[in-house]
Amino acid sequence: MKLLSVVIPCYNEEENIFDFYNELMKTEEFFKGRDVDFELVFVDDGSKDNTAAKVKELNQKDGRAHLISFSRNFGKEAAMYAGLSHAKGDYVVVMDCDLQDPPAILPDMFKAIEDEGYDSVATRRVNRKGEPPIRSFFARKFYKIINKMSNTEIVDGARDYRLMTRQFVDAILSMEEYNRFSKGIFGWVGFKNKWLEFENVERKKGETKWSFWKLFVYAIDGILAFSTAPLAMASLIGVLFCMVAFIFIIVIIVRQWTVGDPNNMVGWASTACIILFASGVQLFCVGIVGQYLSKAYLEVKKRPLFIVKEEL
Incomplete structure (x- = not known):
């Protein structure tokens, strides 16, 4: 049989x-x-x-x-x-x-x-x-x-x-x-x-043993296990922000040469927002890389x- x-x-x-x-x-x-x-x-x-x-x-x-x-x-x-x-x-x-x-x-x-x-x-x-x-x-x-x-x-x-x-x-x-x-x-x-x-x-x-949080973590594991798209996305965002930063540098230089800045306090709020936003994107991309690195770390330990x- x-x-x-x-x-x-x-x-x-x-x-x-x-x-x-x-x-x-x-x-x-x-x-x-x-x-x-x-x-x-x-x-x-x-x-x-x-x-x-x-x-x-x-x-x-x-x-x-x-x-x-x-x-x-x-x-x-x-x-x-x-x-x-x-x-x-x-x-x-x-x-x-x-x-x-x-x-x-x-x-x-x-x-x-x-x-x-x-x-x-x-x-x-x-x-x-x-x-x-x-x-x-x-x-x-x-x-x-x-x-x-x-x-x-x-x-x-x-x-x-x-x-x-x-x-x-x-x-x-x-x-x-x-x-x-x-x-x-x-x-x-x-x-x-x-x-x-x-x-x-x-x-x-x-x-059921599957809470919403456990399902969410399991979904993240699935994406990391069968796709490298998040890494590509992080790289793409990095390139995009480099281009945006380069454009802003040119705009600031041209503005300084042509108009000047009569008040040194002008633009501090927008500058702070840009810095916070850019820092958040950087941390997000580093977090993606960290997730893949943590998976590789667990693999090489051979537990x-x-x-x-x-x-x-």
Whole structure:
């Protein structure tokens, strides 16, 4: 039989472990008909509740459920990478435990790979029902911005819910960068990909772990990871201001020669505004360079993406 590894990153999801398992098992008959067995890889990302204990309890019921428990919270990107690196399957799917990634469409995803010859099947939401309007607005703007700035296509509404062949997973694992943005990595490696759309499913239990600030930081990481356009923008702004400054110097010299300045106090307000504005632009450009430098600094330190405290 072939093996399908289900990678489930978890952070404070004790209420959803068994609900997720029960929903996933509703697809088991389909996969048995295809001679495919399950392997469940739960990655406990330093949860503060009883997530690890619930997975251990599930393991007593079904030995196919495995546990990788981190020493602290390393983030979802690290959890996904850990799950992919531990997965043994011929096929691997990444799913959230909160049931916002409906297991019911997993058979359709498998058919696309097995019957239609795709290397991966990704999912995207066609709406954002139940999500705060301000978050939806900024999310759509983010996808528009990053697709204009990056050569790697990142689809609006894309989820991390994705079924992949072993070859596709090995390509993902070959990218060992510390600053990971999986939505971009999935697109960068290429291969033949199919998108499946579904209506947004609201979380039934627990609370979302993604605050607006965390999403904003994640968006910045995505832009920095897959685009150098901000550096080009900083350089362009610098050149533009050099040209403006040069023009102003010529204007001031010509004015001094022709008209003079009868009052030494004239123009102090405009001068102060220009200095403050120019300084602000300089700090903004230095900040952009600093962000890229900080990412390079983290990469060269070669710290591990995660530390495993316990493995079952």
